[in-house]
Amino acid sequence: MEITGFNLIGNRESAKGGNTFFAKNPATDAELTVKIFEATREEIDEAVKSAQNAFNEFHSKTNEERAVFLDTIAECILELGEPLVKRCMEETALPEARITGERMRTMNQLKLFASVVREGSWVDARIDTAIPDRQPVPKSDIRQMQIPLGPVGIFGASNFPLAFSVAGGDTASALAAGCPVIVKAHPLHPGTSELVGKAILLAAKKTNMPEGVFSLVHGFSTEAGMAIVSHPGIKAIGFTGSFKGGKALFDAANRRETPIPVFAEMGSVNPVFILPGALKERNETLAAGLISSVALGVGQFCTNPGLVITQKSEDSKSFLNHLKTRSAEVPSGIMLSEQIKRNYLNGINNLIKSKGVETVNSGAEDESGNKVGTFIFSADYKTFLENKTLTEEVFGPSTLNIATQDKSEMIRVAQALEGHLTATIHGTEADLEEYADLVKVLEQKVGRIIFNGFPTGVEVCHSMVHGGPYPATTAVQSTSVGTAAIRRFSRPVCYQDFPQKVLPAQLKNENPLKIWRMINGDMTKEKI
């Protein structure tokens, strides 16, 4: 499949605008072939109108038809073959194994959502049957289910060119819910985006989905994004990226004449609490595990552990020494872009200059291309509490160790945290029981609490929560990974005293889809 640099507006390729840009290879900063055309307001308007036109037909498709569409997208992505992997490597400098692994994850996500749609119970069908002779007034027959919100705008992330991008979790869950999708491609991987976008369009064609069910627009500036979020036809936004980007979309969405929900996942510092028992038992192993997690993917994960809280002891000294040794062994890695490298080094320099912060390891000096090394810092409890900037995310391979005196200081660190995606506790089982109050505090701060593991690596399953209180996300009640993510793009509607014939299949007495339903308060798959 050829890369043209055009926008994909419904089934048409379109390049009406005068603003263009080129993707770059982060390893060399060389421009890649093919000029990319930024979408104009007119093109975005066409894409949204096309999505609006497609909406009724798309959400009237059967569960099976929608599931086959999602499965077919997965197949069509795989069929893009080597050219996709090659272009993606050129645009991101990520290694081949990572790209093919991420492609597998992307396909599995699509298939998982296909299975959720096929099974069908996600619509939370609820039926209360009538009681015509109830006193003082008869009770009506009322039936509720989730229906799709309408056309959705999705903003891909820089750091997951496949799994959190054009056909990533946001798109998969929105299509699964029955919403047409307009993707704003991330400007760091426009070629990858176009290829995947074309795979989605091919799948739509193969499975007879209406034109407009998917569009892809390019944009290097913020203009295209703002045109999407402010378009009256857009009913929700999915976003993965920086706090600045997510907050700008959130504010724009709330300024609209009709505000819409914004599901922005904006990253996190992912504190790791190492309890005394664990530190005593295995401080070298912990240091090795932590550095692996910090350095994974050159630290470019929103679940990267940027804060490690310990209690001062001989064990913590030894732990810090191991951190130093291990991090010094990490080879430098290429970041996703010159801008991302610059932001990382700015963050590092802020830490270096911060009063009371000690640099435990300075990343290697080899800075050719966009290579950076791993940095380790340490500070005490007081320094941490006095300097709010120490809890800001430094996107890249670095972490800050906070040394506390005792349990109460450790808990006060937890209490001082803002919202994060994850928190991790390393401990013995005895530690964990003794620190039950730490768990209670962390529950209020994050979406996921990990015991004796590391936060990187987000399992795509029914139980995952990839979310958390602001500023980790703008939507504390949602997750952007896992099957519960589908509920971001639906809302409840109820039908009162509707005849059987006209009710959606999910709510008919016969339960033709054989889904789980709550009937007069009881869960059942039975018919009425």
Place this chain on the structure above:
Amino acid sequence: MEITGFNLIGNRESAKGGNTFFAKNPATDAELTVKIFEATREEIDEAVKSAQNAFNEFHSKTNEERAVFLDTIAECILELGEPLVKRCMEETALPEARITGERMRTMNQLKLFASVVREGSWVDARIDTAIPDRQPVPKSDIRQMQIPLGPVGIFGASNFPLAFSVAGGDTASALAAGCPVIVKAHPLHPGTSELVGKAILLAAKKTNMPEGVFSLVHGFSTEAGMAIVSHPGIKAIGFTGSFKGGKALFDAANRRETPIPVFAEMGSVNPVFILPGALKERNETLAAGLISSVALGVGQFCTNPGLVITQKSEDSKSFLNHLKTRSAEVPSGIMLSEQIKRNYLNGINNLIKSKGVETVNSGAEDESGNKVGTFIFSADYKTFLENKTLTEEVFGPSTLNIATQDKSEMIRVAQALEGHLTATIHGTEADLEEYADLVKVLEQKVGRIIFNGFPTGVEVCHSMVHGGPYPATTAVQSTSVGTAAIRRFSRPVCYQDFPQKVLPAQLKNENPLKIWRMINGDMTKEKI
């Protein structure tokens, strides 16, 4: 129980402020006894801190303990006896049967949420078990459930002094979720609010709930409300009332350093579509039913039908004549306050002056006290589409008939609608099948679609949706009535690789609470 006019800050009565006001009897505009003290910022801060202190203990209570608390609130409200009914009648001019009926509904709501908490499955427990030998990486054990958001601010409505007020659906669902509640009492019924607030505090004492689980603050100006929504300790807002009030809270919540969700139910015009078959079959009955619904409670319901869409025919002429006759027979009724009456008459005058709008019936002239009569207007399709103000809610007993030429005009009226709480369709079954596309349009506009009924009367049950797209609410994905309302005040959290001992009861292998859980994708009550 004595009315003091004080704020209830945790278990203390408090009157630190200099601003005071009196409740009035709407029937006479006479001031009622007892001076009411507006809460100061300091008192609101104390209430929120008290709620924060109570939070951990409150949400650690067992399901049974929390359920008993809710049941006991219902009992304590009933035990307030005649003085509550009397004060409520004085403050609202609503008839005794309405007050006692609403008290029953309020108690039933509390008991329904108690049953939801007792049953326990609302937390949406999801468990994915570990696969330690999975390739290429092991799969962790991950377990998700809903936990409470934290202290919640609730704003009672003027028009439901019990069921949507201090111990109404918002408070019941927030307490059920495990959130401490701070209620801002509606200034039109402060005495009623205080009595019910004291019943909640008595129930809290009887069932050993921590101080701070509930507070009540008074405010006539908007200051107290703004102090609540902008307090960093408040994690969500529940509101029922005007668009202006709800939007102000929504904007303030989004301006916070940490934005919070606002569940504001802001009213609606509740369009009623009468299809040709039904109009032919029973236009007199329809007119009688509609006028009953319009005039019920002097039109002071957010589900009041303010718009009736018909197609021009001999039947529609006859229908309009019946509307005229029936509405002329409705006696005037007393509105809840002088301000509400003034707003109603302003809305009426706007309609009277609107070009192309005909006044079919003018409400009776008897305007002593705050009495108003029922008004009926009519306009054609073109007038309606050209004048956006015709879709604005006129809070009170009036309705506007839109006469269209045919099906396509009727559907275009539906398409032109903004978000509403409800839409109603009257038709034969044949009508409904022919107008399936009308149903599709209305699904996108409202939270509840009623067939051959009237929108007033909102059943409190598992399937109810009392919500809808903006501007009906600020939270299209939620309902404020029915058991699904509990999910407004919770959020998901997941635990990765946690030892059994430390997991919440809902997520332990043994399933000690015997709740429904999704285990590896399948719904079951079994243990693992």
